Amino acid sequence: MATHLNPYLNFRENTREAMEFYQTVFGGELSIMTFGEMQMSEDPAEFEKVMHSQLETPAGLILQAADVPNVMELNPGDNVSVSVHGDDNAELTGYWDRLSDGATITAPFEIAPWGDRFGMLVDRFGINWLLNGVPD
Structure with missing residues (x-):
């Protein structure tokens, strides 16, 4: 797999609805994982919320999104991140090291609970970044 750079959108309650809409716009295959399926929340009210979703189109477009847990703040305008993911951890670690400055x-x-190497940061310019690699 090559390394990809794509937008990552955050919503409070309607990620599934938004991503299904974007699928009608762009086509492609949509995958959705909930907080309940991944056992990533102890709050039953969040079990059906989307922990991660990805729309990948035949044209190579990738759009990802998630519902923000109730304990986290969500500010319109701050709800977009840039996601970098791939299978070359050395390359991703280099990006991480430079973005971390x-x-x-x-x-x-x-290593995250779901098994991938994962990290999040806000760079010195205020941009949210998500980096996701393969397990070591």
């Missing part, structure tokens, strides 16, 4: 780390680039 002057950044606020919100989740270290390490």
